[in-house]
Amino acid sequence: MSKKPKNQSKSKFTRRQVLKLGAGALAATAATPFGVPTLLGQAKPYAGTEINVSCWSGPYPKMLASYIPEFTEMTGIKVNYETPSFPIYNQRMDLELSTKGSGYDVANITFIYCARWIGAGWFTPLKPYFSDPNKTPSDWEPEDFLEGVVTPHRDTKGTLYGFPWIADAMISASARFDILKKAGFGMPDTFEEMETVLKAVHKKEGVAGFVNENHHGWTWIPYLYGFGGKVFRDPPNDLMPMMDSPEAIEAAEYYGRILREYGPSGVLSFMYDQANQFLKRGRANLITFNHAWLLQLGDPETSKVTKTVNYAMMPAGPAGRFPGVASHAWGIPLASKKKDAAWEFIKWSLSKEILKRLLIEKGYGSITRKSVINTPEFKEKNLVNGVDLAELYLKTIDVAASGYMVYRTIHVYPQIDKQVDKAIEIVTSKQMTAKEAMKQAQENSVRELKRAGVKL
Amino acid sequence: MMWFNKSSLISVEAQRKRSFLLGLLPALVVLAAITIAPAVYLFMTSLTPLDLTRQEETAGDYSRPWTNYVELGSDQRFHNSVWVQVKLSIFTVLLQLVVGLGVALLLNAPSRFLEAVRTVFLIPMVLPPIVVSIIWKVIYIPDVSPIHRLLEVFGFPIESLITNPKLALWAIAVADTWEWFPFTMLILLAALQMIPDEPLEAARIDGAGSWQLFQHIILPLIRPTIVVAALFRLIDSIKAFPLIYVLTNGGPGMVTEVTNYYAFIEAFNFSYWGYAGAISVLMVAGVFFFSWLINRMAGRSALQET
Numbered sequence A: 001m002s003k004k005p006k007n008q009s010k011s012k013f014t015r016r017q018v019l020k021l022g023a024g025a026l027a028a029t030a031a032t033p034f035g036v037p038t039l040l041g042q043a044k045p046y047a048g049t050e051i052n053v054s055c056w057s058g059p060y061p062k063m064l065a066s067y068i069p070e071f072t073e074m075t076g077i078k079v080n081y082e083t084p085s086f087p088i089y090n091q092r093m094d095l096e097l098s099t100k101g102s103g104y105d106v107a108n109i110t111f112i113y114c115a116r117w118i119g120a121g122w123f124t125p126l127k128p129y130f131s132d133p134n135k136t137p138s139d140w141e142p143e144d145f146l147e148g149v150v151t152p153h154r155d156t157k158g159t160l161y162g163f164p165w166i167a168d169a170m171i172s173a174s175a176r177f178d179i180l181k182k183a184g185f186g187m188p189d190t191f192e193e194m195e196t197v198l199k200a201v202h203k204k205e206g207v208a209g210f211v212n213e214n215h216h217g218w219t220w221i222p223y224l225y226g227f228g229g230k231v232f233r234d235p236p237n238d239l240m241p242m243m244d245s246p247e248a249i250e251a252a253e254y255y256g257r258i259l260r261e262y263g264p265s266g267v268l269s270f271m272y273d274q275a276n277q278f279l280k281r282g283r284a285n286l287i288t289f290n291h292a293w294l295l296q297l298g299d300p301e302t303s304k305v306t307k308t309v310n311y312a313m314m315p316a317g318p319a320g321r322f323p324g325v326a327s328h329a330w331g332i333p334l335a336s337k338k339k340d341a342a343w344e345f346i347k348w349s350l351s352k353e354i355l356k357r358l359l360i361e362k363g364y365g366s367i368t369r370k371s372v373i374n375t376p377e378f379k380e381k382n383l384v385n386g387v388d389l390a391e392l393y394l395k396t397i398d399v400a401a402s403g404y405m406v407y408r409t410i411h412v413y414p415q416i417d418k419q420v421d422k423a424i425e426i427v428t429s430k431q432m433t434a435k436e437a438m439k440q441a442q443e444n445s446v447r448e449l450k451r452a453g454v455k456l
Numbered sequence B: 001m002m003w004f005n006k007s008s009l010i011s012v013e014a015q016r017k018r019s020f021l022l023g024l025l026p027a028l029v030v031l032a033a034i035t036i037a038p039a040v041y042l043f044m045t046s047l048t049p050l051d052l053t054r055q056e057e058t059a060g061d062y063s064r065p066w067t068n069y070v071e072l073g074s075d076q077r078f079h080n081s082v083w084v085q086v087k088l089s090i091f092t093v094l095l096q097l098v099v100g101l102g103v104a105l106l107l108n109a110p111s112r113f114l115e116a117v118r119t120v121f122l123i124p125m126v127l128p129p130i131v132v133s134i135i136w137k138v139i140y141i142p143d144v145s146p147i148h149r150l151l152e153v154f155g156f157p158i159e160s161l162i163t164n165p166k167l168a169l170w171a172i173a174v175a176d177t178w179e180w181f182p183f184t185m186l187i188l189l190a191a192l193q194m195i196p197d198e199p200l201e202a203a204r205i206d207g208a209g210s211w212q213l214f215q216h217i218i219l220p221l222i223r224p225t226i227v228v229a230a231l232f233r234l235i236d237s238i239k240a241f242p243l244i245y246v247l248t249n250g251g252p253g254m255v256t257e258v259t260n261y262y263a264f265i266e267a268f269n270f271s272y273w274g275y276a277g278a279i280s281v282l283m284v285a286g287v288f289f290f291s292w293l294i295n296r297m298a299g300r301s302a303l304q305e306t
Helices: A015-019 A025-031 A059-075 A086-098 A111-119 A147-153 A177-182 A191-201 A221-226 A246-262 A272-280 A291-298 A339-349 A352-362 A376-381 A389-400 A404-409 A413-428 A434-451 B006-046 B052-058 B067-073 B076-107 B112-121 B129-140 B146-153 B168-193 B197-205 B210-237 B242-247 B259-269 B273-305
Strands: A050-054 A078-082 A106-109 A162-174 A208-210 A232-234 A238-241 A284-290 A310-313 A325-331
Touching: A050 A086, A050 A339, A059 A078, A059 A162, A059 A291, A059 A339, A059 A352, A086 A106, A086 A111, A086 B259, A106 A111, A106 A339, A111 A147, A111 A162, A111 A325, A111 A404, A111 A413, A147 A162, A147 A325, A162 A291, A162 A389, A177 A191, A191 A208, A191 A246, A191 A284, A208 A246, A221 A246, A221 A404, A238 A434, A246 A413, A246 A434, A272 A284, A272 A291, A284 A291, A291 A389, A310 A389, A325 A339, A325 A389, A325 A404, A352 A376, A404 A413, A413 A434, A413 B259, A434 B076, B006 B273, B067 B273, B076 B112, B076 B168, B076 B210, B076 B259, B112 B168, B129 B168, B129 B242, B168 B210, B168 B242, B197 B210, B210 B273, B259 B273
Parallel strands: A050 A078, A050 A106, A208 A284
Antiparallel strands: A106 A325, A162 A284, A162 A310, A162 A325, A232 A238
């Protein structure tokens, strides 16, 4: 038996929950713009206050940046805002939080760190803020957020520490579907079909068959589950890593092979932005990645593949379909000295009004509020080159409701995540066979988990 | 001098020493505060299993003080990181010496133009390391690299160097050499300019060619300087971090993961400060050893020159 993790929450959110309309919610929002009516009638009560806000460079935080002057104008709160890359953000914030630093007033609770950060007590419980009518109007509606996306940001007692800005659903995309069509293929629905398609289209018209980011701890796991493998033996009760199972070896062999044989030169050094740029320029074709990024392939201002892009569900393996679904949230670090101002920022940035404007004006599609998801605009903005991405998004969330994403909310998953990154690099660059690399990953994972005090 | 006895002389000497010590005391206190105290703290931390996510359980737990060190003895990833560090240090020091010496020989002539060129050569060394890393990242990404594009135009396309396990460490070594060869160049150029003209002129009169001059006169005369430059660069090579962080992230796999990078991962990705502390203590010990060696070599070199 393993040590009981600090957060046992499961990632469960169903389409049914999504479709439960928060009727009238938007109308109420219109009456109380930005959900900050408590501020109305007061002359910028936070004038002179400065807060530091940080989040990794996802689409939402980057798009939100241009709206922040409005928040400052409305509240008087000056926001020092930064969006470093994902690994930099996580390293920086992990250090800041673990040393009880007060450098940040609002910070993203990264999905793979939520159990670790919340379990260690490094974030502020939000109930005193959202349940206080003097701080939050009732029409802000905390229950309007998709419950399954909120759940990872609760502790074992159910206390809430973060409100999510994204439901990160993994789908597949073909930036140059015209090439697939010419070769007589549709969107691949299984791993087997995907490899057949890749063999046929790789380097056609100078386009690499496949691309993905080098965070394999995120991108490879759906393949692991698809082949019937697992990350932990029985999370959250038994945290023995399962990196050297026959299924994990098969998944590593498969994924390493498609990266090596059908990826562009240097694919192992690609971060998410680089992979996305490759797709937008039509230099690579297939990918299995997050909805929020792949939606941008349909943006005529930045993408050259708007007329050729196509989408489908994450392909299934012999054991089934296991797309990744993640959730990142705004929270207030425990040591922040400006928590009220920090809550004003969270409240504003996740208000129905701002989320709807992000959807309409910036095309941000990974919305976490039911009342916005159920608007015609959501459907319209998620229609790219004739493909209904809203449907794919909701279907993917439905698939993840079975609870397999729980591995990602285990407090020691970040340690495994790094071992996966290394193992897939080793397999892809042929330094070892998949069996050797995964055996090494297993040994290193066990060593790291024991160091964290997990009893295996 | 007749009226001073021996004991009074000793007393004067002792007072002199005491005065020097008192004068040095403030500097020693500052030194202790900024170097020795953190080093002691690091060592004490390395004797605990400190994990920042379990501070209450692990901070100040000295029940099994040598566990981290024992574990390092069987940690293959740590052993690999030391071996990678050794290879990187040897590659970079040798390359920097060869390139630095070559450029120093070319620039060792009285000319205003060459003086200006010297300044240009110093640019990589004074750039912030992160800027150097970004420059080389651009050079090494096939899609944007001018070198990759040029080779492709001439029909010799090459795969990405930083994701090739056989070449990634060399790619780091080349970038590090570009950044630091000006250091060896400067030191060796100074040594070359100190060589007296007489032995060179005498050898020329005796019919010695350029290579013979270099082999039998110049090289022996600058050898002590080469040794000192090599040792300085050897110590500095242990600090190679920004290039690895930006270019390869220690990969592909672990082929460019040097020891300080491994310590960084243990501390900043996993919060295992006790374990990372133990790795750091071993690194500090290594650097101390090389510093001691430099002192000895520098001392010998000074003796040889006199």
